[in-house]
Amino acid sequence: MPTDEQADLARAVRSVLARESGERLWPVLCEQVGVAALAIPEAFGGAGAGIRELQIVAEELGRELTPSPLLGSAALATHTLLAARDEDACKRLLSPLAEGHALATLAWACQDGRWDPASCAFTATPAGSGEYTVDGTAHYVLDGDIADTVLVAAQCGDELGLFEIADGVHAEHRATMDRTRRMAVVTVTGARTVRIGTGDFRAGLARARDVACAVLAAEQVGAAASALEQTVAYSKQRVQFGRPIGGFQALKHRMADLHVLVESARSACYAAGEALDTALDAESGQAAARAALTAKVYCSEAFSAVAAEMIQLHGGIAITWEHDAHRYFKRAHSSSQLFGQPHEHRARLAAGLLD
């Protein structure tokens, strides 16, 4: 259940969304609501809030499918940096992010799009005096062509390491079915760089992915709730056979089932945020990871179901470009793939639960 402060945050985001759009939106959200700073500790110039707060913003952005760097920069890249526990790098990189003056991205996934911490798209080779040479091509990099800071996950001998790439990055925007999600292919050729943090970064990368999954789940909940609201509203207004189609039991019951789905998805999503925010030790960390994957699976499937039903219940108008239904449908599909498909997370969960 959201606290009063969280409800205020949601209202603040909603009011900015009502006034601003396009390129002005993100700077205003950062200046007036401080969304980029939310989940950054105060020591690094942030607001010291939690994943739950990021989820609240994501849920509001999700309602209208508003494009924004929240997921790629404020959630994934920021939490990747934090997970690396490198104080110097955090000090240097996080405060421009917190102010909303810069964007960061994490390049990680190979073309298979698995976001599995056991594999990554880059290799790093020691080049002496603490420096490394990084090579590789990552796919599905959020805001990769407009980010100021590019972090890459690279295989480094037996370990996995995190690197910041300043020069030698080639990022190319990719056209996606879901036009509201900006993605790029990022190629790094022989870039010389220093490593962020020490030791194997697999666990940190998994944690960053879990945070991103929990925030994405919130976006899915917001979008699913809004898609259902629009469908309900349409069915009350569209008249056939002399009455609003929403009065027909065959349609009512389908919408009732969707309501059950959306509300339970919302619970799973909030619980994931709370679990990530309160995880302190290995055991609660594992429970939080499980909660995040549960949320991602559950919310992906709930949103996909709602978006498909949105089209069916709207009828002919929903298969036109001018109606929004296809945008929700496409977002449902793309967000279901992003950071790992439901069946992959289910297999991860199953491996943890069933062994």
Next chain:
Amino acid sequence: MDLDLDERTRQFRDEVASWLAANVPDKPMDSFDSAAGFAQHREWEAQLADARLSAVSWPEEFGGRDCSLLEWVIFEEEYYAAGAPLRVNQNGIFMLAPTLFSHGTPEQRRRILPKMARSEEVWAQAWSEPEAGSDIAALRSTATRTDGGWLLSGQKTWSSRAAFADKAFGLFRSDPDSDISPAAHPPRTPPKDRHRGMTYLMFDLHADGVRVRPIEQLDGEPGFAEIFLDNVFVPDADVIGEPGGGWRVAMTTANNERGLSLRSPGRFLAAADRLLELWRRDGDPADTALASRVADAWIGARAYQLYTFGTVTRLADGGELGPESSVNKLFWSRLDVELHETALDVLGAQGELRGEWLDGWLFSLSGPIYGGTDQIQRTTVAERLLGLPRGAR
């Protein structure tokens, strides 16, 4: 549940857990819908009552512990996690008792609740009739005024536990003019308010004029019964609320949060955990599709717990359950069926043999039907939560 529990709640949870660990029988009891099982479950309830654990959310003076809703949810989690027996007197404890707390007289509470807490009296419900299932307001059994009380006549059906229970409660039509059935008034237009003229009554299943015909359910046990009533005398003292005001009495507690509607997540979490154990023992690791369904059942039970916890928090802040209870019912009834289907698929051919999963599966099939069918619940969600137009039922 991963909550910040206060000290009192933690102590309560620990007490419940350790009492259950020491007292839950090792061997599962027979079904409470068999004569032997009914007696075993009645004894178990008395044992629970000795530890003041049979009705924890009731006030202390009636054998309860004044538990908050959260404490009740925690009790239920521990209860099912411990594999404790199903509650033979659930109709009484979770349906009639809340009705008595809201609408009963102090005399009724004193007379009825202590015996209920110990299951010295086990209660059956008597709502449905042959012509009144989902449309309960169509009921036709009558209560006719007589000296010092009422005479009940008619037929009730699908009365859970009635085969072996001692007493029953239900609604009766006490104003003959309010009977809307075509048989009663063929030429007249039915009155507008179908809900007036009903009275909420309790009656003894062993009284003169009562005949109980057990009905075997699909598991072969008589889980419910038909009740035939022929001028059965009931004293005024056994009317709950005002004569003629029974519909309101029934509806105010129909959504009781501790009852069916907010069915405790502990039940499904425990079943999901047993399913995981079953998978570890019998599952084929190469069968990833089935492994996914096992994981899904666990995800579903967890999601139901989280949703219910949200509801509990809302209610603790002074909210009312209202039509949201239909969301719970839709959720758990489907979850229960899917969870058991998955277990049977893990068991494969073994699943055909009589056992707890098969019994649980057969029982789960009734979930989408009793307590208001899932179709009725969907209509409630659609009209009262989504605001969709009311239409023909």
